[in-house]
Amino acid sequence: MSLRYGILGFLSKWEASGYDIKREFDDVMSVFWHSHLSQIYPELNKLEKEELISSELVPQAGKPDKKVYTITRKGREWLMNWLLAPPEAPKMKDVFLMQTFFMDNIPVGEVLLKLQMYKKERQQRLDKMREIIQIRWESIKERNVMKARILMSTAVLKRGMEQEIQYIKWCEETIRLVEACKNLWGKEEAAQTQNTYAETEHAEVPFPTAVSFSEVEDIFLEYFGDLIDDKGRNR
Structure with missing residues (x-):
């Protein structure tokens, strides 16, 4: 449902084509929302059928006519009601955390590799x-204008x-x-484990080893830092 309000939000300030809207989703909106063209165009059709937006064909020199969308009065009312409504509790879905x-089911070498690769993705x-913010900053300074939407x-x-820095x-x-x-x-060396896993598609992981918590308590306390209450510390 939130995709439609994102579209209405974009159209609240200017008219745009489906491609223009997708480009906006790929820019700042990508921080918190990802959407494909295959999702945007069906939603645009629904919004138009519900008379929340309207469209017109704009001629283009040497190109097919471009369909441009504009928010209607009804659409603006829906957007305002949504903006003023209490926000829904976030429903987190993080595939990597899952x-x-x-990851106790795969070799420790693979665990470390996946963590390192994911760290690289988040850095990117x-x-x-x-x-993006550097380009926007330079554009704002050049035009010498500030608007509430930019803010x-x-x-x-x-x-x-x-969020990325924290991840x-x-x-x-x-x-x-x-x-x-x-x-x-397991008892095998991490390098041996990783090599074994690379040789076969479904190599078995050495049987996990259990140790007393006291052996790793200091490591855990360092990992969690101030997130663990002092009462939970066994000093």
Whole structure:
């Protein structure tokens, strides 16, 4: 449902084609929302049938006519009602965290590799956001204009950057945690385990090893830092 309000939000300030809207979703909106053209065009059709937006064909020299959408009065009312309504509680779906939860099923070498690769992906996202905000910053200075939409979209970018920085930090800390507790994946050396896994598609992981918590308590306390209440510390 939120996709339609994102579209209405874009059209609240200017008319746009489906491609223009997709480009906006790929820019700042990518911080918190991802959408394909295959999702945007059906939603545009629904919005037009519900008379929340209207469209017209705009002639283009040497190109097919472009369909441009505009928000209607009814659509603006729907958008305002949505903006003023209490926000829904976030429903988190993080595939990588789901995978991480069950990584005791794969060799420790693969665990470390996946964490390192994912850290790299999040760093690339952060670099992209920094590039976007740099371009926007230069554009704002050049035009010497500030609007409420620019202000609030910049706030969203800041939140997205903070989120990526925190995710990268979590990856780094978790890599150190796993490296300090490699023996929990079995008695074989991590290198042997990784080589064995690479040789066959479904290689078995060495039987997991259990140790007393006291052996890893200091490692855990360092990992969680201030997130654990002092009462839970066994000093």
